[in-house]
Amino acid sequence: MKQLQEKILTEGKVLSESVLKVDSFLNHQIDPALMQAIGEEFASRFADEGITKILTIESSGIAPAVMAGLVLGVPVVFARKRKSLTLVDDLYTASVHSFTKNETNDISVSKAFIGSEDVVLVMDDFLANGQAALGLVDIVEQADAALSGIGIVIEKGFQTGGNLLRGRGIRVESLAIVSSLEHGKVEFLEEEMVR
Ligand code: G4P
Numbered sequence: 509m510k511q512l513q514e515k516i517l518t519e520g521k522v523l524s525e526s527v528l529k530v531d532s533f534l535n536h537q538i539d540p541a542l543m544q545a546i547g548e549e550f551a552s553r554f555a556d557e558g559i560t561k562i563l564t565i566e567s568s569g570i571a572p573a574v575m576a577g578l579v580l581g582v583p584v585v586f587a588r589k590r591k592s593l594t595l596v597d598d599l600y601t602a603s604v605h606s607f608t609k610n611e612t613n614d615i616s617v618s619k620a621f622i623g624s625e626d627v628v629l630v631m632d633d634f635l636a637n638g639q640a641a642l643g644l645v646d647i648v649e650q651a652d653a654a655l656s657g658i659g660i661v662i663e664k665g666f667q668t669g670g671n672l673l674r675g676r677g678i679r680v681e682s683l684a685i686v687s688s689l690e691h692g693k694v695e696f697l698e699e700e701m702v703r
Contacts, residue, residue: 509549509683513696515542516662516684522692526664527608534633534661538571546683547575550659553681554580554629557656561585561626563644565615568633572661576631585622587615587644600650604643608636615643624652635660635682638669645678657681664689665697 521529533539550572559580564573565587577584587602598619605612622628628651630644641658648655657679663670665685673680687697 509546511542511545512661512684515539516686516694520694522689522694525689526667528662528664528686528689528694530662534571535568543571543575546572546661547577547579549683550576550629550631550681551579554656554659557629558627559629559656561622561653562629562631563587563617563622563648564631565589565640565644569631572633572659573631576629576659580629583621585617587617587647589613589615592616600647602643602646602650604639606637606639615640615647617647619651622647622651622653626651626653627656628653629656629659631659633661635663635669635673635680636667638672641669641673645673659683662686 515533519532523529531537533542559582561582562573562577562584564570566589570586573584599616600619601614601616603612604615628648630641632640635641645655658673660680660682663682663685665687670680685697685699686694688695
C-alpha cells in the first residue's frame with residue numbers, strides 16, 4: 509500500500525537494525541485518515557470471505573481493526589493482555605511469548621464474543637516473530653470459529669513471523685513489508701514476493 513509506505517518513509521524512525529518506530533501515526537499518536545485508508549484496504553482484500561468478526565490485541569491493533577470493522581460492518585474484539593476487573597470468567601486464554609521483550613503473557617478473550625458460528629479476521633499492527641498472531645489464532649481455534657486470514661499493517665519480512673504463519677497455510681495480508689532496516693534505511697519488499 510503506497511500511502512503507508514510513504515508515511516513510513518517520511519515519519520518512521522529506524523531505531524536499530526530490527527526496530528522501526530512509528531509513534532507519530534500508529535503506536536502512540538494515531539493518524540485517523542491513514543487508519544481509514546488502511547481499514548478500507550483490509551476490507552477490500554477480505555471482502556469475499558464472509559467475515560463476521562475481527563480479532564486483534566491491545567493496544568496498537570485496535571485502531572486499524574476498528575476501521576476495518578467499520579467498513580466491513582462487523583464487530584471488533586480485542587484480546588486483553590492484562591487482567592481486567594470485569595473480564596473474570598468464561599475466557600479463552602493463550603500464552604504469548606515476546607522474543608523482543610523476553611517475556612511471556614497470557615492474553616484473554618471473553619467466550620461471549622467469539623463462537624463456532626464466527627468467521628474471524630485476525631489483525632495486528634506489527635508482525636515480527638508472529639507470536640501474538642499465533643496466540644490470536646489459538647483463540648480462534650479454541651472457539652471452533654473459522655479463520656479467514658490475518659491482516660497486518662507492517663510486517664518485518666526479515667523476521668520469522670511471516671514464514672511461520674504462511675507455512676501453516678494461513679492467508680497473511682500485510683500492507684507494508686519491510687525487508688531491511690540496515691544502515692538506518694527502510695527498504696520494502698513488494699507484497700507479490702511473499703504470496
Ligand atoms: P511478535 O508478536 O510478532 O512475536 O512480536 P514481538 O513479541 O517481537 O513484539 C512485541 C511488541 O513489539 C508488540 O507490541 C509488537 O507489535 C511490537 N513490535 C515488534 N517489532 C516492532 C517494531 O519494529 N516497531 C514497533 N513500533 N513495534 C514493534 P506491543 O508490545 O504489544 O505493543 P502495543 O500493541 O501495546 O503497542
